[in-house]
Amino acid sequence: MRYEELKQYREQNIQKQATHQQLNDFHDKVMKNTVELAIKKVEKEQGQIPAPFAFFIMGSAGRMEQSVWSDQDHGIIYAGDEEEKEYFLFLGKEIVSGLEEVGYERCDGKVMASESMWTNSIDNWENQVMEWLDEASWQSLRHFLTFFDSRVLIGKQTFLTEIKQSVFIYIKSHPDIVRRLIDNVAFIKKGVGVFGQLLPEQIGKMAGQINIKTTTLFPYVNSLRLLALINQEPKASTLARFRALQSKYSYIEEYRTLFESLLEFKLPFAQHANNYEEVHYIPIKQLSKSDKQVLKEYIKTGTELFNQTKNILKEECLKWE
Numbered sequence: 001m002r003y004e005e006l007k008q009y010r011e012q013n014i015q016k017q018a019t020h021q022q023l024n025d026f027h028d029k030v031m032k033n034t035v036e037l038a039i040k041k042v043e044k045e046q047g048q049i050p051a052p053f054a055f056f057i058m059g060s061a062g063r064m065e066q067s068v069w070s071d072q073d074h075g076i077i078y079a080g081d082e083e084e085k086e087y088f089l090f091l092g093k094e095i096v097s098g099l100e101e102v103g104y105e106r107c108d109g110k111v112m113a114s115e116s117m118w119t120n121s122i123d124n125w126e127n128q129v130m131e132w133l134d135e136a137s138w139q140s141l142r143h144f145l146t147f148f149d150s151r152v153l154i155g156k157q158t159f160l161t162e163i164k165q166s167v168f169i170y171i172k173s174h175p176d177i178v179r180r181l182i183d184n185v186a187f188i189k190k191g192v193g194v195f196g197q198l199l200p201e202q203i204g205k206m207a208g209q210i211n212i213k214t215t216t217l218f219p220y221v222n223s224l225r226l227l228a229l230i231n232q233e234p235k236a237s238t239l240a241r242f243r244a245l246q247s248k249y250s251y252i253e254e255y256r257t258l259f260e261s262l263l264e265f266k267l268p269f270a271q272h273a274n275n276y277e278e279v280h281y282i283p284i285k286q287l288s289k290s291d292k293q294v295l296k297e298y299i300k301t302g303t304e305l306f307n308q309t310k311n312i313l314k315e316e317c318l319k320w321e
Contacts, residue, residue, distance in 0.1 A: 003101040006034055010103050014068055015271060020263040024064040028153065031057070034102050035154050038094040042087075050087050053078035054155035055095070058111065062149040062236040063221065065263065067270035069279040071105040072096060073146065075118035077125050077159040085119065092119050105276045111146060122159055126166050133170055133177055141184045148225060151236040161234060168232040175317040178230060182310055185222040191215030191299040198292060200284045209281035212266050216295065219302035220259045223309040227252075230316060239263075249312070255305045262298045 010030050017023035035055055043049060059073035060066045074095070076088050092113030100106055113119050120128060129147060132140040148167070152160050171177055191210060193199050200210045224241040227233075233244050242256035269286065273279040287295065 001033070001037060003034065003037065003098050006030060006037070006102045020267055021064075023068070023267065024066055027061065027066045027070060028064075030102060031061070031099065031104070032153055034098045035095055038091065038098045039154075041098075042091045042094050046087060046090060049091070050084045051078045051080040052156050052159075053088065054152045054157065054159040055113065056150045056152045056155075056160050058146055058150045058236075062151050064237045064239070065217070065221070067266070067273070067279040069103075069105075069270075069273055069276040071276050072099050072107050073111045074113050074153075075111075075147075075150070076113045076120075077156075077163070078119075078121055079156075079159070080121050081123075082121075085116075085121070088119050089114065089116065117143075122162065125163050129163060129167060130170060133167075133174070136177060136180050138184060141181060145181070145184065145225065148229065149221075149236050164234045165232075167229075171229055172232075172320065175320040178226070178313055178317045181226060181229070182313060185218070185226075186310070188219055188303055188306065189214040192296050196296065198284055198287075198296065201281075206278075206281050208285065209283045210295075211280050212269075212282055212295075213280040216262065216299050216302055217266075219306040220255065220262070223255075223306045224252075226313055227309060230313060251308065252305070255301060258298060258301055265294065265298070 014023070014026060017026050039049070054077045055074065056062070056077065057074045060070060061073060076092055078084055078088050092115070096106060096112050096114045106112065111118060117128070129144060132144040132147075148164070150160060189211065190199055198210055199215075200208050221238050224238045224245070227245050227249065228235065228241045231245060231248065233241060235241055235244055238259065239256070242252060242259065246253045246256060266282070269282045270279050272286075273281075282295075284292075
């Protein structure tokens with residue numbers, strides 16, 4: 001099989017995925033096949049992979065929240081030292097090239113296994129994550145939050161689990177970092193105005209459209225990520241985090257139901273997008289009156305969830321001190 005064949009398979013079948021879960025399972029299958037093809041190609045050119053490794057995905061792919069179009073967010077963890085890094089960076093470059101050819105845009109922020117920051121040995125990964133947390137700058141915490149929404153697509157699951165366990169130990173002994181993490185994601189782009197109207201983009205090529213990712217999805221995603229961090233929950237999927245944590249936090253159950261329906265709500269609108277940039281936007285004129293009311297409710301409850309979660313987290317961190 002070649003990348004071109006995988007591209008054709010993706011294009012012929014992606015619109016046939018009827019539910020959000022089916023769509024994300026489909027993405028996993030296509031990405032996994034692409035990475036396996038890249039591995040075979042590199043082994044043929046460079047020799048056998050020199051050490052056990054894990055190829056992991058992050059962002060919406062890590063959380064299983066991809067739409068029809070998606071970009072690349074991924075990395076590699078390997079057992080070994082700097083001697084093996086050159087090989088894995090070469091593999092990372094081939095994976096990026098293959099995924100791009102199949103239909104996944106390169107990440108503008110270069111969060112990809114072709115970059116030195118995102119391909120490291122287990123020890124260097126642990127050191128780098130701890131440095132991000134120690135530095136606690138806005139950018140370093142962004143890198144950390146990106147990393148935490150990760151799951152292994154191919155390779156050794158234990159490599160990623162080991163790094164996340166180190167994170168949990170660090171956070172338990174540094175409760176102040178939780179406040180910094182809350183502040184890092186505290187800004188919520190307004191989606192509803194003071195008069196109850198939806199707030200689309202006013203200028204540019206997306207004028208008249210509302211960004212459902214920043215105004216609606218992110219408050220749910222950020223709330224559950226923060227809860228997962230302080231409860232030592234390694235799962236990356238927002239829905240999996242809801243299910244894992246609702247026995248402790250009974251208030252989140254109603255929000256889980258809303259989040260599930262939100263993922264299905266946005267699916268038909270995303271299917272009309274022509275590229276990755278458009279996939280997060282919904283033209284207001286495409287929304288029926290009832291659609292607008294439903295979207296406003298999603299936005300309102302997402303903000304409520306984040307505010308409630310923020311207060312609970314601050315109270316819990318006080319108990320650690």
